[in-house]
Amino acid sequence: MIDLAFLGTATFWKYASMPFISAIIGYITNRVAIWMMFHPIEFFGIWKPFLGWQGIVPRKAAKMSAIATDTITENLIDSEEIFSRLDPEEVAEKLKVPLNEMTEDLVAEVMKSHHPEIWERTPTAARETIVARVQAAVPQAIADTVRDLRVDVNQVFDLKDMVVTNLVHHKELMNRIFLETGKEEFKFIGRSGAYFGFPLGMIQMLVWIFFQPWWLLPVFGMFVGWFTNWAALKMIFNPKEKHRIGPFTFHGLFFKRQEDVARAYGDLVANEVLAPANILQQVLKGPYSDRIFTIIAHHVGEAIDDSAGPIRSFVSWTVGDVNYIRLKQTAVDRLIAYTPDAQGSASPAMQEFIRYTNETMAIEETLVDRMRQLSPRKFEGMLRPAFEEDEWILIAVGAALGFAVGVFQFIVLFGGGG
Structure with a gap:
């Protein structure tokens, strides 16, 4: 009781x-x-x-x-596969406007560095003609560069380095990946x-x-x-x-949610780590950037030489040349200025290019689909x-x-x- x-x-x-x-x-x-x-x-x-x-x-x-990089590169994304989805002619068309906006300054920079006396004596009309010819030739050079990349993208793009760099330098992003x-x-x-x-x-x-x-x-x-x-x-x-x-x-609770986890992970990694803007910056500033500029220099150099008439081979710099290093940095800075920053701002033309690469590379869709298929151990x-x-x-x-x-x-x- x-x-x-x-x-x-x-x-x-x-x-x-x-x-x-x-x-x-x-x-x-x-x-x-x-x-x-x-x-x-x-x-x-x-x-x-x-x-x-x-x-x-x-x-x-x-x-x-x-660990995250191994999971992404070994099980989810292949850099050659996603670059192969890009159409060289379409890339050239999308980049025509932003590249034209940079061409005049870049051509002037190159000419002043390698042939300053000739460039100073060149009439304004002749300078404009050279720039116009280069602008007309650059799209084909870009298309040729993309074709080279599609053959062996690993020579200029290190996916592992890009993922590790992003996550180590942005620890809050690493936290978000786990937390979300x-x-x-x-x-x-x-x-x-x-x-x-x-x-x-x-x-x-x-x-x-x-x-x-x-x-x-x-x-x-x-x-x-x-x-x-x-x-x-x-x-x-x-x-x-x-x-x-x-x-x-x-x-296990985590395994029961594989579908939801795949969507959350795919969205975060595709938009924060493997975003096309980040990929572009990795190509331009990563450990293999000299190789991409060697390819661009080859194709654009031919275009400029063909357009410049008697002024030949003024882009025949070498990787170790001081002018090459300075010009490369100038080009990088100008290209980066056209890519979206942390707030997503960029020129309308570059935004259009980013939209194209997002849709064509289909990184998010690829990540989600592959994650759904991971074995329990890998998941x-x-x-x-x-x-x-x-x-x-x-x-x-x-x-x-x-x-x-x-x-x-x-x-x-x-x-x-x-």
């Missing part, structure tokens, strides 16, 4: 609060663990790496980006702290009724903090394949590295926070006594 008078006592409510406090412990420790995975982006503290903290993902940015890809999983981790914490708190309450050593609440708190983190991770990634036991189906690699790196720290932090809350609970609810 329940003593109704006891239900109104402070002791009853102290006992009754235990499951709820345990649920709160589980929720808070799990949320803190998630935050610590990604924040702060830069080290915060007084003695690196011992007295302070940096988010696990930003701290391991180089390794994380290498695993959005539902991270929500589950937070909620699961309460789901697991409440029944554990019920057990704690029943034990406390009959057995009240001072260390019981801190130890239970530590166990809740540890177990809720550990169990949530297990449920996200296990089992990898569907398993049916009677009427119940068991499947796991999209998110699992964020947890695997120093996973024990996250679980230990959960346990430590749970222990601290247990001590607080013991002192506040029971005055440090039984």
Whole structure:
């Protein structure tokens, strides 16, 4: 028979609060663990790496980006494939306007560098004629360059370098990839702290009724903090394949969402990492940029020589030549000025070219389609590295926070006594 008078006592409510406090412990420790995975982006503290903290993902940015790069380049995107989708004549047509806007200045720069006396004595009408002829010849040179790229794009474009550079230098982007890809999983981790914490708190309450050593609440708190983190991770990634036991189906939460994850990942990577504007800048400024300019110099040089009449071979610079380096940088700066910046601004003509490359390369569609087909083991690699790196720290932090809350609970609810 329940003593109704006891239900109104402070002791009853102290006992009754235990499951709820345990649920709160589980929720808070799990949320803190998630935050610590990604924040702060830069080290915060007084003695690196011992007295302070940096988010696990930003701290391991180089390794994380290498893993992401391997996944993208080995399983999802082939640079030769996506470049082969570009039509050389269409590219030349789309670039005609922005290139014409640059041609006059670039031709003048080349002529002043290699034949300054001749260029100064050249009448204005003759200069305009040369520029007009070059402008007429450049589209074909660009088309020829694109054909060369389609034959062996890897000679001028390093996809791995581009992905690694973007992710290492933009750690917040690395965070976004994991956070948006695993959005539902991270929500589950937070909620699961309460789901697991409440029944554990019920057990704690029943034990406390009959057995009240001072260390019981801190130890239970530590166990809740540890177990809720550990169990949530297990449920996200296990089992990898569907398993049916009677009427119940068991499947890792991340694998159940492969379709949704593919769409989220494809959208983010295609628009933030493998955007055509980024690819163009990689070609122009990446480790193989000299090769692309050698190709362009060959084709455009022929066009200019044919247009310049008696002024021959004034673009016959070499890669190590000071003028070549300076002219290359000038060309790069002018081209980059026409590509969208972080706010997406660019000349209308270049925006039209970006739209064309987006549609033709179809990077987002390719990523989504290939991700849908990944095996469970490879698909796991999209998110699992964020947890695997120093996973024990996250679980230990959960346990430590749970222990601290247990001590607080013991002192506040029971005055440090039984």
